Amino acid sequence: MPATPRPPSRCGPPGVDGSGPPSPAGGHLHLWTSPEGHRLHAPFGELTREDSTGRLCCHLCGRWYASLGSHLRAHGWTSDGYRAAMGLASGTPLTGRSLSSSISARQARRYAADPDHRRQLGRGHRMARDGSLAEAARRAARDAAVRPQRDAARRAALDAGRATRREARAARLRARLAEAGSADLATHLRDRHAAGASLAELARETGLGRDRLRAALLEAGVVPRPPGATTPAGRRARAVAADEAAARRVGTDDVRAWLDRRSREGWSVLRLAAAVGHSPPWVRSRLDRTG
Incomplete structure (x- = not known):
């Protein structure tokens, strides 16, 4: 019985899967470079998928994952930062085909079995059609823009209150000392x-x-x-x-x-x-x- 081919442990161009002899430095060679000069394990501007499993290649370490979203935290990266740094479109999904299919099937089963879930999705569709969803997004964007000023004002008010209480305590202490x-x-x-x-x-x-x-x-x-x-x-x-x-x-x-x-x-x-x-x-x- 023929052996099942082992998926490559590292990304590489056609014919290079990282399973051959190690590089002179004892590790996997960086085969691509970003415009900023960073050495990468996958082509810049592309999301490399493994044909047999649908897994994705991490540009940073060259390993294959069903989902890069959680893996990127090990590198200290966010999904948005990774997409921007690797030249990927902002909406590029970072999940492999098998995981995406599994999630889609699970959501379909939930939609069929859960009336409340269907009502909530229907409400979202209606909000999208009548424009209220876009208006809510605009309000959220405005709130995000003014939040730093609001937080700064709140901190200033708290600091002023603390200063007032400190001065009141100091005044009471001075009165006690004067009395003594x-x-x-x-x-x-x-x-x-x-x-x-x-x-x-x-x-x-x-x-x-x-x-x-x-x-x-x-x-x-x-x-x-x-x-x-x-x-x-x-x-x-x-x-x-x-x-x-x-x-x-x-x-x-x-x-x-x-x-x-x-x-x-x-x-x-x-x-x-x-x-x-x-x-x-x-x-x-x-x-x-x-x-």
């Missing part, structure tokens, strides 16, 4: 953290969420304490350490007594804060305790 007597967020966070304030307390004072608060602490040069470190004993120890540091700064053994004396002498809270290196809220808390 702090010049800026970094100073407030450093002073309150040194005084033993927990992250929850700082969040309530500033209105910042957890992530934004942690980021602001790091920007202020403050390393947030690990969970569990903010205990009553820890807060007392840090408060004592802050008092001792302030006392050394002004050369006294009792910073609270020193603050009380200077306050009675007429020093303002801001002047006292600058002297001890702490915030006005810190100074007020010490004065309240001495009073």
Whole structure:
């Protein structure tokens, strides 16, 4: 029994099927060239079909396929781009005869068996006859033309809304800091953290969420304490350490007594804060305790 001829694995001109000896480079030779100088495996401007199977030859790799549409994605190409680059008409089908026949037969069976499908196709035919289909295509083309401008306007509106919300948050934060007597967020966070304030307390004072608060602490040069470190004993120890540091700064053994004396002498809270290196809220808390 004679053997069935093996379909060629690569495209080629008559008599060349890629089954002979390999090229000197060890692969299949590019036998055609596009006007731009690209080496091709099939003639430019032609869609090569295999006579025995009806498969199509890929210009890019020289292999045969029942459909080039899905295969082109492996090359990173679209069907329209492939047609344009290979000199094919825009409506050239990229499916082989056998696959086209199979699709046609399947569609015919569906048309015969599905009344709803027939109604939909009939509606499309009526739209084509009365011109409404062409009008819908024109509307789609107009929409496609204005879509970039519409998308740009939508993005601009979203960006403006985000900017407005950012400014509103910043205004609320400035009001909170002014109420606390702090010049800026970094100073407030450093002073309150040194005084033993927990992250929850700082969040309530500033209105910042957890992530934004942690980021602001790091920007202020403050390393947030690990969970569990903010205990009553820890807060007392840090408060004592802050008092001792302030006392050394002004050369006294009792910073609270020193603050009380200077306050009675007429020093303002801001002047006292600058002297001890702490915030006005810190100074007020010490004065309240001495009073």
